[in-house]
Amino acid sequence: MHHSYGVGAASPKVVAAGHEALAGNRRGLRALLPFAGPAFVASVAYMDPGNFATNIQGGAAFGYRLLWVVVLANLMAMLFQGLSAKLGIVTGRNLAELSRDNAPKPVVISMWIVSEVGAMATDLAEFLGAIIGLYLLFHIPMLIGAVITGILTYAILTLHRHGFRTMETLIGSLVGIIAVCYIVETVLAKPNWHQVLYHSIVPWIGGPSSVFLAVGIVGATVMPHAIYLHSALTQDRIVAKNRRDVGRIVRFSYIDVIVALTIAGLVNLAMMYMAAAVFNTTGHAAVADIATAYRTLTPLLGNLAAVVFLISLMASGISSSVVGTMAGQVIMQSFVGFTVPLWVRRVITMLPAVAVVALGLNVTQTLIVSQVILSFVLPVPVIALVLLGSHRKTMGEMVNRPYVTALAICAAVAILFLNGVLIWTTVHPA
Numbered sequence: 019m020h021h022s023y024g025v026g027a028a029s030p031k032v033v034a035a036g037h038e039a040l041a042g043n044r045r046g047l048r049a050l051l052p053f054a055g056p057a058f059v060a061s062v063a064y065m066d067p068g069n070f071a072t073n074i075q076g077g078a079a080f081g082y083r084l085l086w087v088v089v090l091a092n093l094m095a096m097l098f099q100g101l102s103a104k105l106g107i108v109t110g111r112n113l114a115e116l117s118r119d120n121a122p123k124p125v126v127i128s129m130w131i132v133s134e135v136g137a138m139a140t141d142l143a144e145f146l147g148a149i150i151g152l153y154l155l156f157h158i159p160m161l162i163g164a165v166i167t168g169i170l171t172y173a174i175l176t177l178h179r180h181g182f183r184t185m186e187t188l189i190g191s192l193v194g195i196i197a198v199c200y201i202v203e204t205v206l207a208k209p210n211w212h213q214v215l216y217h218s219i220v221p222w223i224g225g226p227s228s229v230f231l232a233v234g235i236v237g238a239t240v241m242p243h244a245i246y247l248h249s250a251l252t253q254d255r256i257v258a259k260n261r262r263d264v265g266r267i268v269r270f271s272y273i274d275v276i277v278a279l280t281i282a283g284l285v286n287l288a289m290m291y292m293a294a295a296v297f298n299t300t301g302h303a304a305v306a307d308i309a310t311a312y313r314t315l316t317p318l319l320g321n322l323a324a325v326v327f328l329i330s331l332m333a334s335g336i337s338s339s340v341v342g343t344m345a346g347q348v349i350m351q352s353f354v355g356f357t358v359p360l361w362v363r364r365v366i367t368m369l370p371a372v373a374v375v376a377l378g379l380n381v382t383q384t385l386i387v388s389q390v391i392l393s394f395v396l397p398v399p400v401i402a403l404v405l406l407g408s409h410r411k412t413m414g415e416m417v418n419r420p421y422v423t424a425l426a427i428c429a430a431v432a433i434l435f436l437n438g439v440l441i442w443t444t445v446h447p448a
Contacts, residue, residue, distance in 0.1 A: 029181040036256035039270075040263045053270035055186035056251035057278035058193055059341055060099055063140070063244035064092070064282035065196050066338035067147020068392070070308060070331055071385035072234040073286060077293025078305040080228055082210070082217040085290055087232045089218050091239035092283035094429040096275055098240060098400060099248050101407050101418065101426060103271040106249035108264060108416040110257070113249040114352030116412065117402045129398055130353035136242040136395035137346040138370060139388040144342050145371035146381050147308075148335025154312050155328040160375040164368060171339045172364045178344075182255065192337035197281055199330035200288040206323045209295040218287065233393045233436045234386045239286060240433070242392060243345035245399040250348040264416060308381070343367065394437055400430045 036052035038044050044052075076084040106112055111119075114133070118126050145167055152163035177184050223229065252271060258264040296318050297305045305311050308331065315324040343364055351357040358366075374384050404426045407418040418426075 029183040032181075032183050033256055036267075037259070040258070040266055050270055050273055052256065053267060054274045054277075055183070055190070056103060056248060056255065056271070057099060057274040058190045059186055059251060059344075060102075060244045060248045061278040061282040062189055062193060062334075062337045062341045063241040063247075063345075064095055064239055064279065065193065065285050065334050066140070066144050066241075066342075067150070067308075067331060067335050068140075068143035068234075068385050068388060069239065069286055070147060070289060070334065071143070072231060073289035074293045074297075074305065074308065074311050075386065076228075076231045076235060077290040077295075078297035078311070079231070079303050080222075080224065081294045081298040082213040082291060083222040083224070084228065084232060084235065085214065085217040085287060085294075086219060086221045087235045088239065088283070088286045088290055090432070091236045092279060092286065094236075094432070095240045095244075095282075096279045097426060097429055098245050098403060099279060100272050100275045101403055101422070102245045102248040103252045103275060104268050104416070104418075105403065105407060105413075106252035107258070107267050107271060108413055110253050111249075112253050112348060112352055113246050113399060113403060113406070114349055116406050118353055120406065120409075120412070121402075126353060129402070130349065132395055132398050133242060133246065133349045133353070134346075136392055136398075137342065137349055138367060139391040139395070140241065140243050141339065141342045141346070141367040142370045142374070143385050143388045144335050144339040145368060146335070146374065146385055147331055148339060149371065149375065150308050150381055151328045151332035151335060154309060155325065155332070161372065164372050164375060167336065167339065168364055168368050170336055171343065172361055174336070174340045175343060175360050175364070182251075189337050189340065192333045193278075193281065195333040196330045196337075197285055199326045199333070200285050200292070202326045203292045203323060203330075204288050206319045207292045207295040209291040210299075213294075214287070214291050229436075229439050230390070231386070233439075234390050236393050236396075236433060236436055240396055240400075242395045242399050243342060243349065245403060246349050246352075247341065247345040250352070261415065268416070308385075393433065396433055397430060397437075400426070400433065404430060 032052050035044065039049035039052055073088065102113060109116060117129055121129065145164065148167040149160050149163040152158045152166060153160050158166065174188060177188060256267060258267055293311070297303065297314065300318060302314055305314055312324050312327060315327055343360065346363055346367065347357060347360065374381065404423060406412050408423045410417045
């Protein structure tokens, strides 16, 4: 890339392969491969430790009944990530840059502040997940685990010097580890597939506690920073030579989004139905944190299930922390034209997690609260994305069709409604 976001420079081989595909010299999977990658990087945000916390608590407390929230949130995520990728491809600019150019300065500053709060909440969740995994698997004290996680994520971030493909390959490998872990968990947990299918489609609301978790699941699944980041990952990755090529790149990016977020969605469903099958149906509905989930898994499913669970948690925490830092760079540099060295940002974003550990706060509850915060931040990039995507001056002939805009508005309204319900149930508890 031409931008110093820490997302990696253009890879000549990938760019050349991309132009070959656009010229019709590569077919099928070979044509898709040069364009695949950005959605897999963004998809890490949909499998972060915040998802572990909300999905495990949701499955343990309410069984299979909140699976429909996971499905709905994942469909919304596909829509928004697809539109974000398209925005970057068509305009050659990312969502934060376009927001800065099209909104009044006070609005831009407000958007930046809110988005930075969201990035901090994200990084808190991701960091804590890796720390918990190190503590439970290797008995490494949490404060030392924070330092180890910080060093690991910074080391991975330095790989962007070798081009975007190196970063995409590493993060894609970590996504693969998480997916394989949950295939193993599914085999061991033996969920009730009739219940899984039924509750993935049929909505259920329940009371204030289930609404709180539902909002947390949406906040953990549809991630504000991932929406900003995706447009930056595609904005000048493979630059189209003509308008026909723009349309083809957008179509390739949609396939990338569908594949990557289908994997992320299945992992999220597996997290919840595993908790429902193992904890809710065996009288362990009170399992409310990751550490208890790990300790309860061992007697219920055996040591393998518990170890696999922690491996997936650490892969999730480390990879999503890397992606969160990349997104933070995009948000800061694009909104205010201001950037800091990656190591400085890495240290700053570590501090909230270190504080939580040092103060002895409930780590999983902190994770869930961070996801609820994200759900409140989410309307900011979503509304900006809808407005810019439907703006002919910005998008030209590639302006979003009315039905796409209508779908995006409905999804944004659904998020605002869930947030409103949460506020109401908090102020007027049953």
